[in-house]
Amino acid sequence: MRVGRPVPLAPQPVCEYCGANAKLTRFGDEPYPYRDDHGPLWVCTPCQAWIGVFARSARNVPLGRLANAELREWKGKLHSALEPMAEGKVRRDGGKIFAARAKGYKWLAGLLSIDEQKCSIHLLDVDQCKAAVAIIARFELERRSGHGSDSAT
Numbered sequence: 001m002r003v004g005r006p007v008p009l010a011p012q013p014v015c016e017y018c019g020a021n022a023k024l025t026r027f028g029d030e031p032y033p034y035r036d037d038h039g040p041l042w043v044c045t046p047c048q049a050w051i052g053v054f055a056r057s058a059r060n061v062p063l064g065r066l067a068n069a070e071l072r073e074w075k076g077k078l079h080s081a082l083e084p085m086a087e088g089k090v091r092r093d094g095g096k097i098f099a100a101r102a103k104g105y106k107w108l109a110g111l112l113s114i115d116e117q118k119c120s121i122h123l124l125d126v127d128q129c130k131a132a133v134a135i136i137a138r139f140e141l142e143r144r145s146g147h148g149s150d151s152a153t
């Protein structure tokens with residue numbers, strides 16, 4: 001009797017910049033964009049766009065949309081903006097950092113008027129990332145001015 005089933009084919013994502021099918025690449029493959037191993041990536045080489053896969057996903061399910069350089073930059077900015085909030089929440093209320101991050105994205109989903117399911121750093125587009133970064137900056141500013149003991153206003 002055969003043990004185990006063949007792993008079904010990965011859901012091949014399409015590059016939204018050019019419409020081509022992305023190619024699954026691994027560390028060491030010719031089009032792999034990083035010098036060190038970030039796990040398997042779906043890559044569109046002409047667009048220099050890529051996305052990782054869910055950890056331990058045998059089918060290499062992509063985390064979200066392929067990201068080009070501009071989107072990667074904004075994802076980085078969003079992460080940098082949200083992470084201190086999540087860490088602050090863990091310090092204040094305890095709990096796990098991933099739960100605090102999830103709460104943060106839920107909060108952003110409401111303010112961005114998008115589905116909570118679609119509010120993940122890997123699913124947002126450039127405009128949504130920009131809007132989210134602006135929301136966080138405004139929130140932090142208001143919070144700081146509210147707390148400021150020497151605030152003039």
Ligand SMILES: [Zn+2]
Nearest residue numbers: 015018044047
């Ligand atoms: Zn492309």
